[in-house]
Amino acid sequence: MVAVAAQTGVAASQNTPSVQQMNPFQQITCSSLSGSLGIFVGFPFDTIKTKLQTQEKGTYRGVVDCLTKTVKNEGFRRLYSGLMAPLSVASIRQSVIFGSNRVFNSMLDIQNTIFNHKKHDPLENYFFKVFHEIEEEIEEEIEKLVHSQNFKLLASGVLTGVCNRCSFFGFELLFVVTPSDQIKIQMQSGDSSSMLRTLKHIYAKKGVINGIYRGWRASVTREMLYYGAYFISYEHYRFLFAKINPFSEHGYSGIPSQNIFHPATMFNTLISGGLAGCTSWIVNLPADYVKSRLQGDSIDNPKYKGMKDCAIQTYKAHGTWKVFYTGMVPTLVRAFPVHATILLSYELFKQMIM
Numbered sequence: 001m002v003a004v005a006a007q008t009g010v011a012a013s014q015n016t017p018s019v020q021q022m023n024p025f026q027q028i029t030c031s032s033l034s035g036s037l038g039i040f041v042g043f044p045f046d047t048i049k050t051k052l053q054t055q056e057k058g059t060y061r062g063v064v065d066c067l068t069k070t071v072k073n074e075g076f077r078r079l080y081s082g083l084m085a086p087l088s089v090a091s092i093r094q095s096v097i098f099g100s101n102r103v104f105n106s107m108l109d110i111q112n113t114i115f116n117h118k119k120h121d122p123l124e125n126y127f128f129k130v131f132h133e134i135e136e137e138i139e140e141e142i143e144k145l146v147h148s149q150n151f152k153l154l155a156s157g158v159l160t161g162v163c164n165r166c167s168f169f170g171f172e173l174l175f176v177v178t179p180s181d182q183i184k185i186q187m188q189s190g191d192s193s194s195m196l197r198t199l200k201h202i203y204a205k206k207g208v209i210n211g212i213y214r215g216w217r218a219s220v221t222r223e224m225l226y227y228g229a230y231f232i233s234y235e236h237y238r239f240l241f242a243k244i245n246p247f248s249e250h251g252y253s254g255i256p257s258q259n260i261f262h263p264a265t266m267f268n269t270l271i272s273g274g275l276a277g278c279t280s281w282i283v284n285l286p287a288d289y290v291k292s293r294l295q296g297d298s299i300d301n302p303k304y305k306g307m308k309d310c311a312i313q314t315y316k317a318h319g320t321w322k323v324f325y326t327g328m329v330p331t332l333v334r335a336f337p338v339h340a341t342i343l344l345s346y347e348l349f350k351q352m353i354m
Contacts, residue, residue, distance in 0.1 A: 022353075033349050035093060042338035043083050044079035048070070049292075049327040050292055051070065057318070089177050097227070182215065185292055186202065186295070190296075214297075234276035238269075241271055269343050273339045294310050297310075
């Protein structure tokens with residue numbers, strides 16, 4: 001799915017089959033199904049995380065207290081309040097995440113290094129047409145800055161994050177996913193159970209820029225940190241567990257198998273995906289905290305003027321940087337099964353339809 005470490009390039013090209021590329025329809029199908037599964041699996045934990053991040057000081061003593069009070073006072077269904085908002089844009093978001101990362105990998109010459117990959121995939125060809133004006137400039141800058149494979153993996157992840165909010169399909173994501181996050185967080189932290197009613201209320205009170213798209217700068221920051229850490233850690237975990245995989249029949253080869261139905265590959269994908277999700281959230285949680293506070297702020301009487309003001313007020317109120325890691329426990333508990341589910345199901349669906 002994404003690039004692998006450069007030092008295994010020769011071995012990979014000798015021991016792995018040629019990489020069969022998905023067409024755009026297959027890419028969207030796999031991305032949509034895997035993304036929707038991941039959202040459904042982790043949404044109760046996401047609700048608890050959001051409640052902890054947006055609470056007034058002293059409302060909840062911790063994860064268990066928040067979970068207990070929510071279920072007792074509002075019912076179990078409250079844990080899935082706002083679910084339809086992210087599900088409604090899951091196909092767009094996940095398609096961009098997997099598709100743009102694959103393209104940026106190729107632009108940064110990662111796939112070519114590993115698999116002697118040729119740009120013959122229709123989806124990549126389309127992306128390359130869109131990016132043709134900036135591709136050479138990016139490659140030149142990367143060449144000047146560093147030749148490190150780790151840097152290329154990190155750059156690919158960061159560019160994927162930027163793509164998700166600022167450019168290309170950022171058109172869809174900035175205008176679709178950001179409002180989705182705003183609606184979801186308002187529903188999770190408030191009393192509304194209707195997505196449409198919440199949207200109407202936000203628009204009536206604050207309009208488009210200051211209401212529906214509130215917190216978009218924090219979203220950009222979060223996405224860059226998140227995907228920069230996510231894709232580089234995923235690849236390193238894959239190769240680490242390829243060495244110690246208990247299900248491997250042939251011992252250490254240094255190369256993750258391409259057959260997702262093999263127990264060794266399934267184990268590797270589950271563990272690597274889960275740990276990559278946890279790693280990326282540890283890096284990204286402070287930015288996510290600020291984003292949640294902004295988007296969960298009162299629509300009628302907002303406390304924060306923007307991202308910087310939110311961070312400053314929060315720090316002054318609590319007197320410690322640890323507040324920015326509020327919700328760490330439910331976040332990590334959620335991250336492992338969600339990302340393991342997304343990556344494993346993506347690979348399973350991919351091999352099933354190809």
